[in-house]
Amino acid sequence: xxxxxxxxGLDADMRVVLHxxxxxxxxxDVPIHFIHGKEDQITRLQVIxxxxxxxxxxxxxxxxxxxxxxxxxxVGQILTSTLGT
Numbered sequence: 001x002x003x004x005x006x007x008x009g010l011d012a013d014m015r016v017v018l019h020x021x022x023x024x025x026x027x028x029d030v031p032i033h034f035i036h037g038k039e040d041q042i043t044r045l046q047v048i049x050x051x052x053x054x055x056x057x058x059x060x061x062x063x064x065x066x067x068x069x070x071x072x073x074x075v076g077q078i079l080t081s082t083l084g085t
Contacts, residue, residue: 022054032058035078037066 025032032055036048045062052060061081063070071078 021051025051025055025058028057030057033082034058034060035063035070035081036060037063037068037070039065039067040070042068 034048034052036043036045038045048060052058063074063077066074
């Protein structure tokens with residue numbers, strides 16, 4: 001989280017973190033691709049599943065035996081999955 005050099009930045013960041021993500025994503029008219037590690041203990045899979053189900057333009061890829069920072073370990077698989085190549 002960034003303070004953006006003021007308490008106002010912290011306030012803005014906290015509003016984003018604490019506000020339901022669906023509110024921000026629902027207005028997008030582009031495909032949304034969630035990639036989530038099944039073993040993530042920071043953001044539970046159920047949260048991402050519910051979010052993806054609430055957005056008609058979303059799809060979800062769940063990576064087995066992966067937790068947080070999945071993108072770091074599996075960047076090749078993620079790019080392939082996202083780009084469809």
